Amino acid sequence: MSDHPSSELQGVFGRPFTEQVAFFRRKLRNLVPTRQWDDIEREAHDDAFMVAGAAKADLLTDLGAAVDKAIAEGRGLEEFRRDFRDIVKRNGWTGWTGEGSVKGEAWRVGVIYRTNAMTSYAAGRLAQLRQSKFKFWIYRHGGSREPRVLHLSWDGLILEPDHVFWITHYPPSAWGCSCYVVGAHTLVAAELKGGIKGKTLPPDWNTIDPKTGAPIGIGKGWHYAPGASVSDAVQAMAAKVGNWDYGIAKTFLGGLPVDRQDALSAAYRALPSTADDLRRLTVSLFEGRRARSAPKVIRSVGMVPAEQQSQIETLIGKPLRRSDFRFTSDFVLHELDNHTVLAIERSRAQRPVTPEDMALIPRLLSDPDEIVKKGTSRAGETTVAYRKRFGAELWEAIVVVNRRQDNLTLKSFYIAD
DSSP states (O other), X not given: OOSSOOTTBTBTTSSOOHHHHHHHHHHTTSBOOOSSGGGSOGGGGGGOBOOTTOOSHHHHHHHHHHHHHHHHTTOOHHHHHHHHXXXXXXXXXOSOTTTTSHHHHHHHXXXXXXXXXXXXXXXXXXXXXXXXXXSEEEXXXXXXXXXXXXXXXXXXXXXXXXXTHHHHHSSOOSTTXXXXXXXXXXXXXXHXXXXXXXXOOOTTTTOEETTTTEETTSOTTOOSOTTGGGHHHHHHHHHHHOSOOSSSOHHHHHTSOHHXXXXXXXXXXXXXXXXHHHHHHHHHHHTTSSOTTSOOOEEEEEEOOHHHHHHHHHHHTSOOXXXXXXXXXXXXXXXXXXXXOHHHHHHTTEEOOXXXXXXXXXXXXXXXXXXXXXXXXXXXOEEEEEEEEETTEEEEEEEEEXXXXXXXXXXXXXXXX
16 A cells, blocks of 8 residues: 555545555444534544434435445545435435535535545554554655645654654544655654654644644644554454455455344445446446456445345245345346347347346345245256336346355346336
8 A cells, every 4th residue: 555645545545455444344333323523522433433413323324335335445526426415315314514505515525525534544554553563653744735834844753653742643633634644664764755854843732722622733623543542453353354355345244233234235235336336347248348258246235134034044945144145247248148139038028138227236136026936056056036026117136045155146137028
């Protein structure tokens, strides 16, 4: 990972790193309803996810899923904005700060997106710095176009990790702050990373600003080091998980209580950006822009709801461990080869499958009208069908119940007139 966080994080910071994602996903274990932004203060944020004014569990879950997707997959602000708008509409959320104007919405979306991105980056970076046992930490200014004078004055400070400065001044230190910290094992290395040898703190650096209750130059409520209270837990989670193998990581979801697994999984499947992902993959294969020989794509679309899993266990007469749904490039190619030719589909009283249809499969999986036992795959595994009527059409998705790998993998999909 680069020491320097870009201004837009490729959206957020380009490629997210394991400790960053681990820190944020720990927060999703504790969704806290609030009325205003300072209902939770300082290090309490390390163990809780909140969005000011979001008081309902379903709304918080949807927002948490959207932010997680943005951070874990390095998504851009515009994708998050579309998810945010959809969440607001679906939940009937009103009265939120910024509501009612394009400028207000843009500000609020940016605050949620960038604040969670910056604090998760800082917390993940802090876990790395501590684990690497650097002898020196260097404060670096983020390069804002309109820099805070005091933050700019701290650029290049070389201090030992246990200096009290870091307790209150480890960045970010205010809304929109993009300052960061890098580590070095020697003074020479510290200078090579932007440190300024001999630079010292002014005598009044920790003077409290009576307007904020924080040291001068630090925003109200920002006088703490994001992630400092949970660094060991973040390191342990990162070591256990390694790299997140899927965007919607089964390893992460599987560690949550079943009701939280189901709620977050449903929230992920409902996001417009999830539909967009499946649509893009389908279009790339249908139109030949992605070669058939390209590496196989396996995308988790969340855990199978507990109620559905119990129903499937009854249908197949065998127990299942907690499983997730999988949408793969092999499935898309099967559809291209078998369910896209108009004449053939008409002869079956069906219509051709389109990328738009494929994008809606998560809705079918979350809320089928019925689940029935279908047959057996070539590998001898049981298949079940998810059926749902959309208007006059009957949609059916056939999934393979893979008991050895604990997943339900999409195999075939058709739409009957």
